[in-house]
Every structure is written in C-alpha cells, then in structure tokens.
Amino acid sequence: MASTSRAGQPADPADPATSLAGWSLPLSPDGRAALVPPPPWHFSGDAIGIDFRGDPAAMAAVLPRGLEAAGDGSASFVFCDWSSSADNDSRLADDPARGQYKEAYVAVHARLDGVSVARVPYIWVDSDLSLARGHLQGFPKKLGTVHITRAVSVGRGGPHVEAGATFAGHVSSLGRQLARASVTLRDPADPGFIPKAMRLPVWHTRLVPDLAGGEPLVRDLARNISTDFAVAQVWTGPGELEFYDSEFEELASLRPVEIVGAFRCSVAFTIVGAEVRPA
Amino acid sequence: MASTSRAGQPADPADPATSLAGWSLPLSPDGRAALVPPPPWHFSGDAIGIDFRGDPAAMAAVLPRGLEAAGDGSASFVFCDWSSSADNDSRLADDPARGQYKEAYVAVHARLDGVSVARVPYIWVDSDLSLARGHLQGFPKKLGTVHITRAVSVGRGGPHVEAGATFAGHVSSLGRQLARASVTLRDPADPGFIPKAMRLPVWHTRLVPDLAGGEPLVRDLARNISTDFAVAQVWTGPGELEFYDSEFEELASLRPVEIVGAFRCSVAFTIVGAEVRPA
Amino acid sequence: MASTSRAGQPADPADPATSLAGWSLPLSPDGRAALVPPPPWHFSGDAIGIDFRGDPAAMAAVLPRGLEAAGDGSASFVFCDWSSSADNDSRLADDPARGQYKEAYVAVHARLDGVSVARVPYIWVDSDLSLARGHLQGFPKKLGTVHITRAVSVGRGGPHVEAGATFAGHVSSLGRQLARASVTLRDPADPGFIPKAMRLPVWHTRLVPDLAGGEPLVRDLARNISTDFAVAQVWTGPGELEFYDSEFEELASLRPVEIVGAFRCSVAFTIVGAEVRPA
C-alpha cells in the first residue's frame, strides 16, 4: 500500500521547462536563491526532552486516520538546538545564520500497522529554512521564539553536563508562552539507550491546499527516510513540563498529567528521502 | 487553456477522513492551530515603490517559460506595511501580531498572452503567516527584516504625507542588506492614477518538491483572483533604489540602471481565489 | 529645591579631553557611532491607552520617596507606535530602523508638591536607541516585543479610525506575555481634550550603580522638559486590559480592578532638557 522511494534528486536541477533553477522556491537563474536545497540533509543537535502522559482522548484527537492512539496518553516534548547542513548547499554549514536553528515540538506516541510511531501535531522553529523544509516533510511548523540552556565547558556562567545540572527550554509564539520544560541530570544513560522521542518514526500529513478551490493539491501521509542516526552524552533525570493557553494553538489540551521521565542528549541523523502513504 | 476557478472553500472544513480540521497545516481537533485560514483574505497597506529599469537580459532570465520579457528591463521594487484579515479567522484582525506584517519585493514587468503582467521572483516578509500564505499562492517568500518609514499625523518625529517628505525602506536577510529605497513626495497623483506595480496581474510558479523523489508534487503557473482593489493618497516624486550582494540571493543581477519614477500610496484588495495554468 | 536647566548641548561635541566625540557611548573619532544624539528630540506617535484603577497600596508601593500616592489606585497603561527624530542627528528621521520603535508602559498617577504627576515604574521598548535614551531620562526601559494595531486608510485589512473600530496592543518580554489591552472607538473626544496619561508630567529616578562599589554614581529625580505638545484624532471608548505574571516583572501587582476609560490618539512633543531634584 505504501509507495516507498528514496530521493535521488540531482543538486538544484535546472527547470526542464525554462532556465530557472531551484529545488524549492524561489526559482532563479543560478539556483542560488532557493530557500530549501534538495536532500540529503544532515542534522546535529543538543536536545532536552520530557516524556509525559496527558489525557488519552486529547492525544487520540490529534492523530490522523490511519494512526492508532497509544491509549495511555503518552507523548514527549522536545527542545532542540540544531545545526544543519546539506550535501548540495555548502552555505548551510558555512553560515551559522542559515544552518542553525532552535525548535520545540510535541510528539504523540501512536501505532501504525502494529508498529510504535509518533505524530508531531505541533512544532515551532525560529528559521524560515527550517519552516519551509519542514512543511515539505509534513512537519506543521510555525515560527516561535525558542530558548534552550546551552552546556558550558568551563566556568560558572552556565551548567556543565554533569549530575545535578539543570537544563531548561521554553517556546513562545505571537507573544504567548506556549511551553516550558526543564531536566535535571541525574545519571548518564546506559550504553545503547535511546530516548523514545528520538527513535520513533514520525508520520506526518503533507497538506497543500489549493487557492483555486476544491481538494488540496497534496494530502498524504509521509515519514522521513533517514540514515546515520546517532546519540551521544545521553543523561536522564527528573523533569518538569508546563503548557500554556494561546488562542492560536491547541497544545494546551495535551497538557501533562504525569511526568514519566526526562533526558538531555546530543543527536544526529541524515534525511535522504521519504516514504509516502495515502492519507 | 487556463483553468479558472474561484475558491469556494468552507471555513476550516473538517478533514473528511478524520476529525482533524484546518485549511493548512497544522491540522488540529478544533482547527484553531492552522497557520493559514482559507480565503477570502483582505489586505490594506501603505506602500512605497520605485519603478526602474535594469539589464533586460537579467530581467528576462528570471521569467518562467510562458512569460515574455517586457524587453526594456522595466521592473518595480515595492516596500509595503500590511494589515491583513480573513473572513474565516477573526484573529488576524483582532491581534496585531497575527495580521500585520512588512514586505519587500521586486516585480519584473512581462507579457502573457499579449497582456501586461508581472512576475515577483524575489520577496521577503517578516511573518510566518505571510510566508506560508505566500507559498500557497506561489509567492517565493523568504523571511527578512523590513523597515519602512511610517507617516505621522502630528509633530516632527517623522514625515507627514506632504510635498517634500521622504519615505524610505530597506530589507535585510541573514544579516545582509538586500535593498534600500526612498521616495520624496512631489505631487499627489492625478485622480484615477494607479502605480503600475500595483495594477499588473502577477503570475507565480506554485512549486512543491517531493521529498520522496521524482517530479514535484505541484508545479504550475498561478495568479490570484482579487476583488475590491483600491488605492488612496497616491503621491509621486523622485526616488532612489540600490540592491546589494548576498550569497543567498540573486537580486543584485536585477540592479537598477535607471530610475523611472517613484510613488507612495495606500492600497487594498481582497484575494478570493486563483487562476491556474500549466507551468 | 529643584535645580532646573535646559539642555544647551552643542551637537556631538568633541570630547574636551581627547579627540573622541559623542554625546553618549560609543565615543568615536567622528561621533557617528554614538547611540544617543543630544536633544532636542522630537516624537510623534499613535497611542492607545487604558485608564484604570488597581490596588491603591500596590500603586503606592511603586512610588519613590517624594511622590505622594494618588490614593485611588489610578493609573494608565499605554501602547505607542513612535517615530522619533533629533535636531542633531538626521539619521533618526532618514532611517526607519533607527528612529521608529514601539513602546508599552504603565503610568501610575501621583502627586508632587501638590501637583498631579505620574510615575512610570515599568516600560518596555523594542529599540536600543529608545532603551538607552530612556535610561538617560530615568525611564526604566527593558526590551520587549510590542504589537499595536495600525489604522488603515483604505480597504478591509485592518480598522479605520471610526466608531466601532477596535485597536489592540500587547507586550511580551523573555517569552512571557506581560500585558494586553484594547480600545473600541465610540466617539471623537471633545476639542481640547487630552488624555490624562498624555498630559501628566512624569517623574523618573535616574539611577547609575557603581560597579566599583559604594553609593550609586547617579541617583536623583528627574522629569523631561518638553515643548510643542500636541494631540490629534483623539477618540474614546470602552477598553480592556489584562496583566500577566512573569518571574522577571512586578507589573502583575498593579493589575486592573476597574477600567475607567480608554482612548486612541496621535501625540507629539519635543524633549529639550530635564528638571532635576534630589532623590
């Protein structure tokens, strides 16, 4: 039922119909104006995450048809400070204003074809590249202001990665605080441990409405195909998480009723394509 | 050859397949999280614009197949301070953080089927709503920081709308200045005069690449169908315009070789749908 | 008791001791780097304001010694979209990124020497020029993100200045919403009417702590000496106002218990110097 395909795009192919180049908008004569380069895309980040349980009915209500609710209201909230690069666009790695961004999202645990998966109903980032790249994947990104505690390697200006250190994150959008979290490191995780929020495949809805009316131009389910997944410096410990109301969001209905655990880790992977299914 | 259609979308229709609602991403149970509401969308703005000529070959090079170059290198650069609202989402009008935004763009004059039209190859805005709403139309929007002189109605803190007053705009993105312009008001325009940059229909390329590989999911030509166009307080006068290099842009190839004229005006219209043609 | 003086600073005087010039930091060879030019400073803005009453004890608690509480808990909250210029620095008027800014503040009504005055205990702006210029006056400015509804002159993208139109403002700082207000225009004010929040002299504390220890380098009371005050397009009508908690602020203790009235107006004045008294 699923049509699987790995991306095999040439880098910035010239438009077959004209001289305009660009994998995404904007098209331009040399293809240098395009916002999103073609994959592969590489990601390295420092994340803090809170595993929690909310109202099971509210969690089920954010799942599209085809995904089955986990049933126990389990979900994770993640803040991540990302660096990204692209094989076909060296400017992402060369310029910190282009490749780096901060992100906050909630991942609701679910099942698809009997396999544990996740759904990210809500996510905020602080970069247009990340927003547009996300929409192409089905990540429903909006702009937000995200702050995440950085680890320091010397001195007392901030926390070191060590037992007892606390790392916090918060996200706001349109002037409203949306979520706030912290984790206090207790122990390095066992070797091989990967936080659930980092390893569940995430199924998105790709949706492109048609301004000309009628059915959407695109509406399907998609998940990224990724390689080279790695985590490092995984610590776990107690955490805190709060959601806040905003008239522009429905995150608050997923608010935590129980904190299951929390972690901080470094994480990396490469996105090479997507698997797609009918919505 | 063109398939024309007016949008007749219900407001935030529930997903026919699930309980999720939203004209655009993010989908949510109540449809309140969606970034872009369905049209009609209303726009009111204060614009400054510079009509100029650049290198005709460079202007022709940013046109997609199907659009014929004007031949004389004519184009306009516009800064606009927008307020927007939507019939189906009162939050745009109610909250200045949601409906208001600033925009800068270049419109290259062209011809399609013998009619004068325009193409906007490059455009920057400071709002995620505007960016995502633009991508759905084919506007190739990126985030930028846009500053535009506001008119004042009392005192000496800024210019009044009167002869001799200068209004300026500039746009930067990723820390680079991209364009800078100013107009000095000389005369109110004759009744009925509409700046060319405000009245040419703009033909966009809607482009949605497929992360799963192969051909784009969407690739066509589109122009907005709009109603209730109006201008007010149109003044003309001498102007200045400069473009600057950025490794992320190709705007500089369109740089002005001759300033034709400049204007300041208030402008309004309503977007109700789109006309679409094959790319 | 008060030592009154009008500023008679030459424009960007050269440092008498060296070749460095600048009325404020940064000093530089040509004086072009200075953040704040010397007065006179001109201001023109569009303001919305809410007159309200809070807890009288809380209002009294934000007054410095020397100011007597109004006793009835009366105060005003104002959002203003400012354009500013300076006789000695044409760059403020020439560049919208430099002279324009948005501001939100609370003004607590009080008495000094038997005269009605105001105190602004808390204020947020979105510009470094405004922040530094404010600190020199004693305005205790912090950075915030301020959004204010703009009036439009044509179309339906935003409100016109007319009966029934609603104008809103909100301010956030460090990701927390701090205050939100709106006014719905009912009637143009009578000729000569000036909102109280616009006409009370504001007494500030100028405070410069000494990093070397001991008493502050500067600690006195000051109010601006201004000329050319004007208001225009004053409308009144019902208003709404809410304050929110933040661990970085004490604004919430001044929260409204009664809304007295609301207004929208354009306002202008020129600051030429200061009157100073011992703290």
Next chain:
Amino acid sequence: MASTSRAGQPADPADPATSLAGWSLPLSPDGRAALVPPPPWHFSGDAIGIDFRGDPAAMAAVLPRGLEAAGDGSASFVFCDWSSSADNDSRLADDPARGQYKEAYVAVHARLDGVSVARVPYIWVDSDLSLARGHLQGFPKKLGTVHITRAVSVGRGGPHVEAGATFAGHVSSLGRQLARASVTLRDPADPGFIPKAMRLPVWHTRLVPDLAGGEPLVRDLARNISTDFAVAQVWTGPGELEFYDSEFEELASLRPVEIVGAFRCSVAFTIVGAEVRPA
C-alpha cells in the same frame, strides 16, 4: 591616582530612602524587576577571534586620552556565545532567555602606564541585560544580530572541534552587515596559551550624559576586576575577517590590512568589581 575598589554590594539592597529595591533600574517593591543584578557575575563562553593589524592612525584615533596606541595597528575581533549567571539572581542561570547572549566586538591593543591593555571602542550584543550591564562597565554596547557557528558533538550537521573545522561569525545592526570572520582550526594551542584578546585588561570610558545640560554626570576610565579566569579547548589556525560600512558605525576605519592569526576557545571569568581612574 587610581581609586580601586571591589564591589561589596549586598544583594538587591532596599533603597535607603524608600521601599523600592533594585541595584539597577527598574526599581520595584521586591527588587525582582531590576534589569541588572549586582556582581559577582559569572561568564562562560565559546569564542572565535581574529588577531589583525589595521591602520595605526585609525587605531590610535579610537583611544581616549591616557591610553597610548600600540603603534603597530594591532587589534582583535571577537565573536562570543555567552552564558552568564549572577550570585544574587538565580534567574540568569535558570532561564536561557535571560542569561545567554551573543556578542561581537573589536579590541584595540594599547598601553596604559607601560602595561599592555585593550580598548573596546565598538561592541554589539543581542540582549538588554548584556547591553545595560555593559554600559555600567563602560562597554559601549549597541544591539546587533550576532550569529556564531556552534560546535557539534555528533553527526554532520555542523563542525566538530577538530583540525580542519571552520567556525564563522557575523554581526549586523539596523539591517547592515558590520563584520564577518572565520577561523579554520589547525592545532590545539600549547598548554597555557591564552589568546591576547582574552587576557588584556580592557579600559573603558564610563559616560553618562546629563539631559539637564552641562557636564556629563559620569565620565571616567574603568576596568573590570575579575577572578577565576580560565580558557579551555584553545585551537589556532588561519582566519579571515572583513568589516563593512554602515552610516551608523565607524568600525570600517579599523578594517584589517593584515590577518595575524585566529583562534577558537572556551573562556570563563567572574566580574567582582571595577577599578576606576579619572578620564
């Protein structure tokens, strides 16, 4: 001649004259609104720096009377990603939006009383706390947008701290790019090596103009008294540096004519007070 003093301020002392508390503005009943807490302040950061030579006359021209030019036009440009905390305000460490900030500055090498020192004529930061705290020290801070490449610890999204890795920084203000730099790591520095830009004492001018006219309220020379200085992970290698024109700055006159070297390091120190001399 110098009056030296270590700060021994109590934490957030209550105003002796009233009930208002706060080491800096804003004063408030509980002292929680103050922008700047009293020292000691702790700083930990990741810095990239370029040692360069410019026009000796231009370098001499940014020094105040009392500082002697190094004569060879030597200076350093530094980008730093800071985390800061304060003994008397736990909120700086607890909240990443409050304690963390990014900074870019030029340090001109000079001599005072026969000792090698530095002068920072121009500096930009992206936080109001850092700006206000800097002004109290004499750092002539303005707001800027600063981007600095972060090191990653896993994956290919960004550079690791290793030979061949390139780290870049750039700063813009008011929409203009001001400076851009990069360093490509070649070797870890010898143990005990401290980049000159990190170890020279910096002499500032504290300057507070008086809006009431006449002489400035404060004008002296000051340097921070700091303890617990440490560097870590110091790497050196070839670097690049460019300055750009802006009508709001005079940085361009200090533009590099020769790159001497470049480094990347982590750095930390604690500021406890200031040493002050007459200007």
